[in-house]
Amino acid sequence: MLISGDVVIFNVFYEIFTVCTSIVAEDHTGKLYHARNLDFGLFLGWDVKNSTWMVTQKLKPLMVSLDFQRNNKTVFRSANLAGYVGMVSGIKPGIFTLTMNERFSIDGGYIGVFEWIFGKRDGWWMSFLTRTVLENGTSYEEVKDKLANTRLLAPAYFILAGNKSGQGCVITRSRTAALDVWNLDTKNSIWYVLETNYDRWKVPLVVDDRRTPAMKCLNKTLQENVSLPNLYNVLSTKPILNKLTVSTTLMDVSENVMETYLRDCPNPCSPW
Ligand SMILES: *[C@@H]1O[C@H](CO)[C@@H](O)[C@H](O)[C@H]1NC(C)=O
Ligand SMILES: *[C@@H]1O[C@H](CO)[C@@H](O)[C@H](O)[C@H]1NC(C)=O
Ligand SMILES: *[C@@H]1O[C@H](CO)[C@@H](O)[C@H](O)[C@H]1NC(C)=O
Ligand SMILES: *[C@@H]1O[C@H](CO)[C@@H](O)[C@H](O)[C@H]1NC(C)=O
Ligand SMILES: *[C@@H]1O[C@H](CO)[C@@H](O)[C@H](O)[C@H]1NC(C)=O
Numbered sequence: 001m002l003i004s005g006d007v008v009i010f011n012v013f014y015e016i017f018t019v020c021t022s023i024v025a026e027d028h029t030g031k032l033y034h035a036r037n038l039d040f041g042l043f044l045g046w047d048v049k050n051s052t053w054m055v056t057q058k059l060k061p062l063m064v065s066l067d068f069q070r071n072n073k074t075v076f077r078s079a080n081l082a083g084y085v086g087m088v089s090g091i092k093p094g095i096f097t098l099t100m101n102e103r104f105s106i107d108g109g110y111i112g113v114f115e116w117i118f119g120k121r122d123g124w125w126m127s128f129l130t131r132t133v134l135e136n137g138t139s140y141e142e143v144k145d146k147l148a149n150t151r152l153l154a155p156a157y158f159i160l161a162g163n164k165s166g167q168g169c170v171i172t173r174s175r176t177a178a179l180d181v182w183n184l185d186t187k188n189s190i191w192y193v194l195e196t197n198y199d200r201w202k203v204p205l206v207v208d209d210r211r212t213p214a215m216k217c218l219n220k221t222l223q224e225n226v227s228l229p230n231l232y233n234v235l236s237t238k239p240i241l242n243k244l245t246v247s248t249t250l251m252d253v254s255e256n257v258m259e260t261y262l263r264d265c266p267n268p269c270s271p272w
């Protein structure tokens with residue numbers, strides 16, 4: 001694949017300055033829903049006059065939905081930033097849905113990315129991996145295994161949902177291994193899994209806790225009320241919705257739904 005210098009730099013920035021919230025939830029009939037906010041532009045220029053992040057504002061019009069076809073048939077669909085070669089959120093109709101969140105980790109952090117820039121190519125760009133599994137993955141289990149075990153350039157969280165009860169997980173990755181796989185388990189009342197940008201066994205940064213409010217909202221929603229509109233409401237709750245939020249994407253694998261909404265966070269609203 002040919003990649004221009006600008007695109008590489010854009011991807012490097014993308015891989016570094018994105019924070020996100022992703023949720024997979026199962027309703028009482030075993031139906032799976034997957035939703036995410038894409039938050040982009042942290043540290044890339046706060047506009048005091050407008051109380052906005054300049055890069056976030058610039059990116060909003062670049063959000064596009066793509067339909068990848070082979071022989072006139074949809075292979076997968078994704079919600080992407082135009083010009084960005086990886087896959088941010090994607091759906092393989094009838095089979096699985098996938099999102100990726102940034103994992104800021106000091107151990108092993110971005111060494112791989114910088115090595116890559118300087119010529120040592122040891123591991124996969126996280127977003128090329130998501131693209132590959134969306135294009136060629138054929139089942140939840142197969143994709144889960146690939147996401148857990150492929151060597152990466154940097155740590156990441158993969159949030160994956162399949163097409164039947166129990167098929168939902170958050171995979172916490174270091175460059176080389178899956179550190180944790182958090183699975184849905186409705187028999188034990190785990191009817192949703194969610195990820196922001198912190199390992200689930202650690203407390204989130206106090207100034208950036210989107211996890212607790214998201215869990216509070218979901219707990220209040222109750223499993224019997226899970227639906228795409230309700231997940232949209234959860235993702236519209238501040239500070240899960242914040243000034244970095246570019247878009248909200250909602251996916252329902254069984255109905256082949258993927259909808260992306262551009263977002264604004266009216267004041268008062270947290271900068272992140
Ligand atoms: C502030 O936002 C308005 C519209 O949203 C835009 O026209 C204006 O250029 C922005 N100001 C700056 C300094 O970017
Ligand atoms: C794909 O669809 C278009 C428009 O529906 C049609 O013109 C074209 O012949 C189709 N191509 C194939 C390979 O079926
Ligand atoms: C998917 O598989 C096909 C056939 O093996 C291959 O040509 C293609 O490059 C693969 N796609 C990606 C993104 O790896
Ligand atoms: C669910 O995914 C499996 C592959 O894991 C596939 O064989 C099956 O047809 C899918 N079910 C539906 C209802 O699409
Ligand atoms: C939400 O419910 C789960 C499961 O009952 C519980 O472990 C968690 O502490 C609750 N979180 C919040 C923020 O209410």
Ligand SMILES: *[C@@H]1O[C@H](CO)[C@@H](O)[C@H](O)[C@H]1NC(C)=O
Binds near residue numbers: 220225
């Ligand atoms: C959940 O749905 C039930 C009906 O199934 C309704 O009575 C209740 O008000 C709903 N709760 C919320 C928080 O939406």
